[in-house]
Amino acid sequence: MDKIDWKNSLGNKVREKLSEPYEGLPIDEPKFNFYYLNPNAFSGFMKQSRNIIWFVNNHLNEFELMENPFAKPQIVIKSSFEDNELHKFYFEENIKLILNSILHNEKKEKLRRIKKSYSKSKDLEKRFGIKLKYPSAYKTVKDTSNFIWIQKNISKGHMNIISYSISKNYLKAFTDKTIIRIRDSIGKLYVPGRLKGSYMITEKAYKPFFYKTKKENKLLYITKGTWEVYNDFMAGPFINFFIEDLNNNRWVVIEGFTFAPSTKKRDYMFELETILNTIEF
Numbered sequence: 001m002d003k004i005d006w007k008n009s010l011g012n013k014v015r016e017k018l019s020e021p022y023e024g025l026p027i028d029e030p031k032f033n034f035y036y037l038n039p040n041a042f043s044g045f046m047k048q049s050r051n052i053i054w055f056v057n058n059h060l061n062e063f064e065l066m067e068n069p070f071a072k073p074q075i076v077i078k079s080s081f082e083d084n085e086l087h088k089f090y091f092e093e094n095i096k097l098i099l100n101s102i103l104h105n106e107k108k109e110k111l112r113r114i115k116k117s118y119s120k121s122k123d124l125e126k127r128f129g130i131k132l133k134y135p136s137a138y139k140t141v142k143d144t145s146n147f148i149w150i151q152k153n154i155s156k157g158h159m160n161i162i163s164y165s166i167s168k169n170y171l172k173a174f175t176d177k178t179i180i181r182i183r184d185s186i187g188k189l190y191v192p193g194r195l196k197g198s199y200m201i202t203e204k205a206y207k208p209f210f211y212k213t214k215k216e217n218k219l220l221y222i223t224k225g226t227w228e229v230y231n232d233f234m235a236g237p238f239i240n241f242f243i244e245d246l247n248n249n250r251w252v253v254i255e256g257f258t259f260a261p262s263t264k265k266r267d268y269m270f271e272l273e274t275i276l277n278t279i280e281f
Helices: 009-018 044-048 084-093 095-115 123-128 176-190 266-276
Strands: 051-057 062-067 075-081 139-144 147-154 157-167 199-202 209-215 218-230 235-245 250-259
Touching: 009 084, 009 095, 051 095, 062 095, 075 084, 075 095, 084 095, 095 266, 123 139, 123 147, 123 157, 147 176, 157 176, 157 266, 176 199, 176 218, 176 235, 176 250, 235 266, 250 266
Parallel strands: 051 075
Antiparallel strands: 062 075, 139 147, 147 157, 157 250, 199 218, 209 218, 218 235, 235 250
16 A cells, blocks of 8 residues: 555554454464555565555455465455545455455465475374374374374474364263363373473463364364463463264364464464364364
């Protein structure tokens, strides 16, 4: 958009809406990094950015979402109106579409990169009858009769995927508190901390985000929050998938969590969430 618009109410509205935090992180980070570009520089290589929101002042009075107009994969949202009040109105009216389209495009790009080096491990398939698409940098570090722990080392910590199953006969009632109670008991059994008697639990100071949806036509509960280690100073974000598997009278659980002290964690959790969403039975 024009520089004068970026400095005034239209720019303020765009910054406000694009700065929404990524859910479940211990310290707020925005869902996306975004950058201002003067229209005079919007040509050549700059038109090949993966996600573009383009404000044009004219009399077309239309709001468009275009796929791959200048590059691939690419989303371009073009707002063509004669004044900033109309730009702001249609931008706000379509903000969910804008955010979801960019998020979907970023997931496609993340999967494209993951596909370059898929792990050939069959551990999850043999143990639980599920498949996940994840990079070969992730290695199985623990495999018991009903628990698998897969880990990838990063520069200042590690990224983790764990999976286990729970018999439906074991759960008479199911609530948000059930998920937390089970993940805390699993942490105590299988995810120790650095000190004797320490283990992973759900952070008690922050209420997690809970969602109910479906995956492969199976009931799915998604929990996003932060974990901590009982009796130790370790913490980080997690995302948990609790999936109903009626064919086998069980719940299958897969979870991703990150330990990366003193570094931003959004991109790590985005990778883990993208991996968890590839689950197949």
